[in-house]
Amino acid sequence: MAAFEAIILSRIQTDERTLQLLLASLCLVAALLVAAVIIALVGRWRRQSDAQEDLSPNAQLAHFRSLYEAGTISAEEYERLRTVLSAQVRQSLGVGPSPTAEPSPPPAPSPPEAGIQRPEGSDSSVRPA
Numbered sequence: 001m002a003a004f005e006a007i008i009l010s011r012i013q014t015d016e017r018t019l020q021l022l023l024a025s026l027c028l029v030a031a032l033l034v035a036a037v038i039i040a041l042v043g044r045w046r047r048q049s050d051a052q053e054d055l056s057p058n059a060q061l062a063h064f065r066s067l068y069e070a071g072t073i074s075a076e077e078y079e080r081l082r083t084v085l086s087a088q089v090r091q092s093l094g095v096g097p098s099p100t101a102e103p104s105p106p107p108a109p110s111p112p113e114a115g116i117q118r119p120e121g122s123d124s125s126v127r128p129a
Contacts, residue, residue, distance in 0.1 A: 056092075057085045057089045057092060060081075061085045064078060064081045064085070
């Protein structure tokens with residue numbers, strides 16, 4: 001009987017040690033999980049703040065150019081975006097309209113004055129060469 005009690009008593013002590021080891025392991029795992037969640041939240045916060053800072057027209061234009069060069073957007077889309085963002089860039093810099101804008105056409109020449117005569121002997125007909 002004494003041997004049986006010794007076995008049961010040793011089993012109880014082993015169970016207590018196992019329980020202590022299990023509790024310590026669980027605390028360590030919980031601490032690591034909390035640290036991982038905190039790191040993930042800080043990383044997400046940093047990416048959001050970086051994205052908000054890069055909303056300038058220059059940064060957007062650079063991003064769309066890289067998309068165009070990678071083939072993600074078409075040339076028409078890029079040109080449309082570039083036109084819009086270029087206007088925003090000029091506005092933020094306080095610069096006037098784009099120098100690449102179409103200049104107004106020169107005024108049409110005035111019609112010749114009355115009284116101009118053709119030189120004598122000149123033939124007004126066109127002949128093939």
